[in-house]
Amino acid sequence: MEVEGHLFDLTGRGVLVTGGGTGLGRHFARVMAKAGARVVLCARRVEKIQQCAEEINNSGGIAEYYQMDVTKVDSVKEAIAAGGRAGVISVVVNNAGVHSEPMLLDMTEEEWDGILATNLKGSWLVAKEAVAQMAEAGVGGSIINIASILGLAAQKGTGPYSASKAALLHLTRNMALEWAKYGVRVNSIAPGYFSTDLADDFIATELGKAMLKRIPQRRLGRHEDLSGPILLLASDASAYMTGTTVTVDGGHSMPVA
Helix, strand or coil, rough: CCCCCCCCCCCCCCCEEEEECHHHHHHHHHHHHHHEEEEEEEEECCCHHHHHHHHHHHHHEEEEEEEECCCCCHHHHHHHHHHHHCCCEEEECCCCCCCCEEEHHCHHHHHHHHHHHHHHHHHHHHHHHHHHHHHHCCCCEEEECCCCCHHHHHHHHCCCHHHHHHHHHHHHHHHHHHHHHHEEEEEEEEECCECCCCHHHHHHHHHHHHHHHHCCCCCCHHHHHHHHHHHHHHHHHCCCCCCCCCCCCCCCCEEEE
16 A cells, blocks of 8 residues: 655644653654654753753754743643744644652652643643644644553652642643544554653662563664654644554553553
8 A cells, every 4th residue: 555755744844842842842843854844842840841942943853942831821821822823833742741759658649730730731731832832723632642661551750740640631631521522633642651850760679670670572662663653643644643642662551461
């Protein structure tokens, strides 16, 4: 079967990436800029997204950046309005997220609230505002929520993080159901353990080494392992996909007899 060359093309589309200054968010921004998108980077720390935007622009892409706190509705509205001045933002990557480390009995209420506010409420606020603009402009689009395989399984020391990601997976389905009438698709990606400073430090421990052995592919994910999935869900290649989760984890979450 012949695959059309333009299937994964994002030329002319406005793509907003939260938490786009570092890690997977930075990678998503680069990949979609190379596919022709105008990338709008948003995060609380401006320095990192500024660096990423400059790198993309210097490489021939198109990128801009705005400060955004995904937990504050006014901040979300201001950033999305600014990013939409050059054209409607029709793709959103809800990548901003924070992790947890304390066990549940040791965790404070403030730590719990902070994780849920960023990972769950923040994703809703950003998607809600972006979809409102899409609907007003009469254009469809794609919302991509970055979840985690920890939304599918339990692990010690990740209570609120796992809970927030499990809720995000279900919220994805609710968003897909309610926003299909606006021509908006909503899907999620559930990455496994990827090579980051945090993950690499964990893998160096005995617990981390034992966990690595449980991954069928016996390795951490590489950023480029997510290039295909993000382009799939952002582009017309996934035109008939909504309310689903793409798991990218080397088989880590696969039930083993």
